Every structure is written in structure tokens, then in C-alpha cells.
Amino acid sequence: MIARFDLDWLKRQNERHRAFCEMLEIQPEGESKFTFSAKDNLCTKDFQTRAGSRILEGYRPPFDAEPVKRLRHAGGLLLGKTNMDEFGFGTFSTNSAFGVPLNPFDRERACGGSSGGAAVAAALIAGHAALGVSTGGSISCPASFCGVVGITPTYGRVSRYGLIDYGNSLDKVGLLSRNVSLIEKLLPVISGPDPRDPTSCCQTQLDMSKDRSGPIAVPKECLEGVEPKVLDAFNAAVQRVSAEMGREIVSVDMPSLKFAMPAYYVLATTEASTNLARYAGMRYGVMGNEYHQHFNDYFSGVRTECFGEEAKRRILLGTFCRMVGFRDKYYLKALSVRNTIIQEYASIFKEYAAVASPTMPMVAPRFDDIKNMRPVDIYLTDFLTLPPNLTGLPHISVPCGYVGKMPVGMQLVTPHWEEGALVKFAKRWEQGFEYHIPEVGA
Ligand code: GLN
DSSP: OOBOOOHHHHHHHHHHHOOEEEEOSSOOSSOBSEEEEEETTBOOSSSOOOTTOGGGTTOOOSSOOHHHHHHHHTTEEEEEEEOOSGGGOOSSSTTOTTOOOOOSSOTTBOOOSSSHHHHHHHHHSTTEEEEEEESSSTTHHHHHHHTOEEEEOOTTSBOOTTBOOSOTTTOEEEEEESSHHHHHHHHHHHBSOBTTBGGGTTOOOOOTTOOOOSOEEEEGGGTTTOOHHHHHHHHHHHHHHHHHHOOOEEEEOOGGGGGHHHHHHHHHHHHHHHHGGGOSSSSSSOOOSOOSSOHHHHHHHHHHHHSOHHHHHHHHHHHHHTSTTTTIIIIIHHHHHHHHHHHHHHHHHHHOSEEEEESSSSSOOBHHHHHTOOHHHHHHTTTTTHHHHHTTOOEEEEEEEEETTEEEEEEEEOSTTOHHHHHHHHHHHHHHOOOOOOOOOO
């Protein structure tokens, strides 16, 4: 496995698609086993780490995040940092302070978010592994929109050491690539306990040979509100899974999934609002230059200037949800919804090997259409990726059809720690279904 790549070609591609917000400047000498990229919220020694935010402009970490370190040790060459929604807040990567990445199949459309740049890098570069991060679907969604494979491991499988937090009880580091073969090789590399992230220390060992037999459940709730052409593509894919892979497909009811969206946005923004409190223009992030004023005025000045609109919205929403008087009504209620969804999945997994659904209810939208969407309309588009994320369950998105030239994704969810079965499924799927590769210029 030797990766050669032409940096000038990559720079030209990046001008067209803006996958990277910072990348190698000079062609490295020698060869590496594979190339990889890191989402901009993963700390890296050689590049800035800004998590898509102006408030982290100029931050150069003196260390690598654990997954980055492990990939380098495995012989990977880090090409650069991939563009993302600020701190992971978004579904289309339109909330980045460093330009909006453009879809590899159609530059007038979004790449998905928040790991949009990672999905573009995976689509454009052969043999490339993109490290992505998902809190509520940020690996599955861009994988679906950009026609690549994206795996989101079980919460706690991959160390979060060196990751800039969005929601600590939800964040997971995973991989995107053109097909599942590189993911199969590299998931074991980035997985495993790390004493610097205690949540990674109690995991059962990753067993890539372990499969799950039995029927696959398709929840009825996951088909409501899906665009008709996307639904057709998903239904055709499910028929192939049944006819060619010999898996029985059963339609089931999972009524609690409907509540994943409100519960997620309460929990995620609550955690995000406390995480962002550290960027006050002092110890973390950029500093202001007007020191002769009250602390509150100083730090709100820096935050007003450097946080984007969506980050501010989430700070307000999250702070509200955890305020005395509202905590029971929103935060605690959302926690109990989360438990109900965990239990519902557990009872489904007693009878079924996995849960399948479309990954996103639509193909990658046009930027013109995104402009007309209200924030809550955008949050609603996450309804299929939020349930497995809220419950910490591993999931994979594979391309399963095309509407015109735009890819459609199929998402498969298995019980905690059963990533092996996801990879096995994707491998079998790829034997019978050919993925389209975007046309790239010279
Ligand atoms: N779209 C979701 C959000 O905005 C999920 C993003 C993510 O996983 N980082 O929170």
C-alpha cells in the first residue's frame, strides 16, 4: 500500500471544492502508506486547529489528537485540515468561518456537515482516509451527500483526546473514505483505550471478524418525510439487500425515534454552551485589545466579534435549557427521552441484526435553497442521523443509489461495539453495487 499524490493537482482541486482549510505547502519527499486528513476540530502539530471558528484563529497545538497520532504511526501522511461548520454546528458546512466547501458532484450544492470538507477530500482523493467527527450525524450526512462511505463508531471506541469538544457525551471520531476497504484497515488503528480519554477505557475489544446474522429492521418512522426520489432509491437498495445479500427486511415501529430531534438539540446545545464558555478572550482563543473595561464587556466584545451566528444561537438555546427553572422541563426531560430511545433500540436488537434507513431525507441541497431554510428546518433534516448518535450506537452510511448525478445514502445501525458487522455489511454491499466517482479535472 503506497500512496503517491500530486500536490499541485490537489491544490487545484481544493480551489474548486474547498475541502481543506489548511493543507501541505510543499510536496513531501518519499512515500507513505496512505494519505489522510483531519477535521479542523482535531488538534494537529503541523497545522492550525480552528474548528471552523474565527475565535481559534492562529491556534497551533503543540500535539496531535490521539487518532491523528495513531494514523501517523501507521504510516499515514497528513495532507491537511478539512473544512467544517463552526465547532460542528450545522448540517451543510455553510457555517464555517473559512469558506464553504462545495459538493464534488455539483459545486452549486452543499457537501453536508459538519464534516463537509472531510467528505469532499474522501470523494476526490483515491485511497484517502478522512478523519471526521460526529455529534449528531456529521459523518453520515456528508458521506451521504458526497457519495462516500462514512463510519461513526460506538461512543467511546476512539479516543477524544485532542478533539475540540462540541457535546462531550455525544462526540465520536470516525472515518470517511471512497469505499470500506481502507476503513476496515484503519478503524482498528484509531480504536482502543487511551488513558487520556477515560470514556475510551471500558470498551470491549474491536472484533472486525464478528458479524450479526438475522433480519434487518426498517423503522416506519424513518421513511416519513423522506423525499420521494430518495425513498425510491432506498427502497430499490433494500430490495437488493434482500435479493442479492439474502437478508430478510422487516418493517418495524420505533415510535420513540420521533423525539430524537428535540432531545438532541436540547442536550447538544446544553453541552455546547458550557464548552464554548472557555473562549472568553483570555486563556483560550483570540484575545481582544481593549483591556481597560469591565471583564463582561471585554469578553462579550470578543465573543460578539468572533463567534458566528449559529454558534451564538446555540449558546443562547443551550444556556436557556439548563437555567434554573427550565432544567427539569428541558434538559432532564431530554435525558429521559434519550434513555427511552436506548431501550427501544435494545429491544429491536434482540430480534434484528441491524436497523436500516435512508441516511438523509434528501440529496445534497442547492445553496440557493439552503438560504431559504430557517434554522429549525435545517435541524429537522437531521432526524435520521440523530437517533444512533444520541444513543452512542455505531453506524455506517454507504452510497446506495443516485438521483440524477446526486448520491443517496443508506444508514445501518448495530448494537454498541459491533462495528465489525457494519464493515462486513458494507463489504458485501460493495460487491454488488458500484459507487460513482465524481469527475475531477486534471
Ligand atoms: N447537524 C447536527 C448539529 O448541527 C449534527 C452536527 C454534528 O454531528 N456535529 O448539531
